[in-house]
Amino acid sequence: MYAVNYHRAASVADAAKLVTGGDAKLLSGGMTLIPAMKTRLAAPSDVVDLSRIKELQGVTVSGRTVTIGAATTHFDVASDDKLKHACPALAHLASLIGDPAVRYRATIGGSIANNDPAADYPAAMLALNATIITNTRQIAADKFFVGLFETALEDGEILTAVTFTAPAKAAYKKFRNPASRYAIVGVFVAKGEDGVRVAVTGAGDDGVFRSKEIEAALAKDFVASALDGVKVPATKLMSDIHASADYRANLVAVMAKHAVAAANA
Structure with missing residues (x-):
């Protein structure tokens, strides 16, 4: 140091x-x-x-609107009863991150602002069509995640909360690295007022992204079998020591099927 x-x-x-x-x-x-x-x-x-700022902490649910303070820990997201009722998929996602030591300390805002290409929350924010709130403005999730470790945040801008409308159905499934527990491929599916949205983390060579192929298939019929034969292009997926782009392309479809089955269950 x-x-x-x-x-x-x-x-x-x-x-x-x-x-x-x-x-x-x-x-x-x-x-x-x-x-x-x-x-x-x-x-x-x-x-x-920022960790001691009370106004940045906590989960609020008003009707179908969910708001989570940026300094809310993964543990608090995972264990909040209001969130478990409104959007159990997001609470489940938080429970899968790292280990207890990480979940008790790390925060949703930190994860989103860092935008690690294998982090879980960015996929949830995209799939849930969330709005990222800062101390100066509001940013749609579709415009927030720019690239690897890159976001729309400007210098000195502080992420204060995220908000979204709880979907009718949602689920998150990931194939994780057994050591780090980061996603080799993670897929979050959500069916809500604005249709079906599917976001993928851990696989894109430019970070988190929405899968248009899977979204189109599920928009016709939100069941796992609707993805039979759906191919995800490997051209923009990463290859590394953990998995090739082709392997990840197959995993995206497999994890999407599991997620849809879980959402319908």
Whole structure:
């Protein structure tokens, strides 16, 4: 490590002032930033800690509208009874992330803002047609995730919450790396007021994406058998030590089938 100025923000407005100028970074759960600092892949002049800001924490359900504060931990998302009733698929997704130590510390906002190509929450946000709320504006999920570790957030902008309309049916299934528990392929399917949306994580060479082929098939009939014979192109999927692009293409269809079956169950 090296010398760094640590600030504990008391409010979002306080954090916005502290993060302005210099090379300051926002800290939520710290699951990515702290290891990056330890290995000197990141060297911020200042770290602004958001974890104690109460206004950024908690789950609110009003009718079918779900709002989750950015500093809400994975554990709190997974265990919230209101969310389990309104959108059990998202609560289940949170329960699959990492291990207990990670889930008690890491946050939904940190995961979304980091946009790791194998993270789970970005797929949920896309499939649920969520709105990402910051201290200055609201951004549709379709426009928020730009590329690998890249989002529409501007310098100094603070992600404060996410909100979405709970779908009629939804589920998430992933084929995970047994060591890291990151998704080699993860598929979130949702059927709601705006139709069927299907998002894939862990597979795209440019990060999370929506599968138009699977969406089109499920729009006709939201059953697993509707995906029989549906092919997902491997041309824009990644190949690495864990799986080839062709293997991932097959896994996307398989995980989508499992997700649809779970949603209908």
